[in-house]
Amino acid sequence: MNNAKKVEQLISTLTIEEKVGQLFVLAFAGHDTDYALDLIKNYHVGGFYITDDNAASLTDAKILSKTLQAQASLRPCDAPLLLAVDQEGAWGILTKETDIGPGNLALGKANDLELTESMYQVFAQQMQAIGYNTLLSPCVDVNANPNNPIIGQRSFGEAPALVAKHSIAAIKGVTKTGNLACAKHFPGHGDTAIDSHRSLAQVDKPLEQLLQEDLVPFQQSIDSGVSLIMTAHINYPQIDSEFPATLSKTILTDLLKGQMKFNGLIITDSMNMWAMRKNFHPVQAAIMAIKAGAHLIMLSEEHYENEATPYKQIQQDTINGVILAVKSGELSEECLNETLKHVLCFKYRDLETQWLTEQLDKATCAKIAEHAAEKAIKVLRNSNNLFPLEQRPFYLTFAANPTLYDSLVNSRGIGPNDPHPASEVFTQSLRSQNANFTAISYHEFSDILNAKKQLDKDIPVVLITEDYPLPGEDFYSEEQLNRVKAAHNLFDDKLVVLALRSDYELAHFPDLNTYICTYSSRAASAKALAKSLIYPPN
Structure with missing residues (x-):
């Protein structure tokens, strides 16, 4: 039958x-x-x-x-x-x-x-x-x-x-x-x-x-x-x-x-x-x-x-x-x-339970995810040749409002739910990959704007932008957009924008000289971006 x-x-x-x-x-x-x-x-x-x-x-x-x-x-x-x-x-x-x-x-x-x-x-x-x-x-x-x-x-x-x-x-x-x-x-x-x-x-x-x-x-x-x-x-x-x-x-x-x-x-x-x-x-x-x-x-x-x-x-x-x-x-x-x-x-x-092909081992799975994140990174603007920074010192700050990170892991586990935001993973990866991390000065966004006169005008300012596809909520906002514009007005050709998100925001910054995009807000991409900032991508 x-x-x-x-x-x-x-x-x-x-x-x-x-x-x-x-x-x-x-x-x-x-x-x-x-x-x-x-x-x-x-x-x-x-x-x-x-x-x-x-x-x-x-x-x-x-x-x-x-x-x-x-x-x-x-x-x-x-x-x-x-x-x-x-x-x-x-x-x-x-x-x-x-x-x-x-x-x-x-x-x-x-x-x-x-x-x-x-x-x-x-x-x-x-x-x-x-x-x-x-x-x-x-x-x-x-x-x-x-x-x-x-x-x-x-x-x-x-x-x-x-x-x-x-x-x-x-x-x-x-x-x-x-x-x-x-x-x-x-x-x-x-x-x-x-x-x-x-x-x-x-x-x-x-x-x-x-x-x-x-x-x-x-x-x-x-x-x-x-x-x-x-x-x-x-x-x-x-x-x-x-x-x-x-x-x-x-x-x-x-x-x-x-x-x-x-x-x-x-x-x-x-x-x-x-x-x-x-x-x-x-x-x-x-x-x-x-x-x-x-x-x-x-x-x-x-x-x-x-x-x-x-x-x-x-x-x-x-x-x-x-x-x-x-x-x-x-x-x-x-x-x-x-x-x-x-x-x-x-x-x-x-609805079968048996495997239909040979399984990938654990190390291979991790390598595939890492390779995908690395290969996706695109240098969309680099007219001043600031990227990669290699061992040069730089100031680091973030465009996102920190209060928004509370929405990334919600009570139903839907959507982006890495235990830490991409910006935090990025910073941790810089510390682990770069022995000269002391040359990187981290600032809250408001502090770096207010401290412009005290900053060395020859040192680049690295600004991280982020976005997450949150169900029923927004992460990227007018506030983040305005922060990028404000930073660009102050630091001009010394501003390096690293996007842990899509590149769709770039349409708002026609005069921005340095922009690198991961097309992702995932931890794998944050790690790959930190590595590529210090070491040239293959």
């Missing part, structure tokens, strides 16, 4: 409650494993969105995944759970024990497809080893809008063809390990100026333009066999004048499944993001998404409401609401069965 027939027979034995639960991928707070096990046993959920909040070490993560899968194996429907993580480079989990490298934008700038493939093999291998079987990556959005507050470093770049090539390489690296890859955010989040964690954004492009731009990486990801695609909570009024992509049958069924021939799993972005929650009731949004063609409903990211909102009740009410919709006929059982059949056939076929 083939897989589909077996699944059909299984579905015929399941209750509506058991069927509906399988379509949900949920988050849970902290180490509340008892609640997670209850969701498996009594709500029949199909998977979890995992963060550092749930397991802060590789050892704990391995125990957690085994515990959850063991409970799932006891159900009438014993399909493995999707254990999904945002391991994508610019975002990542378990950063103290894994090698996440510099992120997609840096990989795109390095433009070495073998390196991108290897970096994603590292991500997937390290997650597969602890039982996390689904990477919610790569982010295949095209950076069409440099002011996009949430994509930025998470994208491979601005050119659709380049993004597509690196997306294929990333997917190839993931699938080598038996892990699942997920291309996101369909049909493209790169041309927005609004973070969908905050509100409902809009991309006002005709389909013909999207097919030539934003959809190019998605189509090539589909053609290369990507397992999942994540939806975008964004309006595309020229395709669907009424509903955002997550809730649009025109976009998910007609376009993605029909025209683009995607036959994998469609998973929604978190339905707790404000783009959804501020505009649609949770139950109705879940029902609409299933009707539109989504296979999996994800509810994660309670981090900005964890203390104020009864998230458990919201999760349970949403599942129960979909169950009632099926029983009342609002959502047909035929639609439910077809959706579940697709999910279960996929799970029983593709």
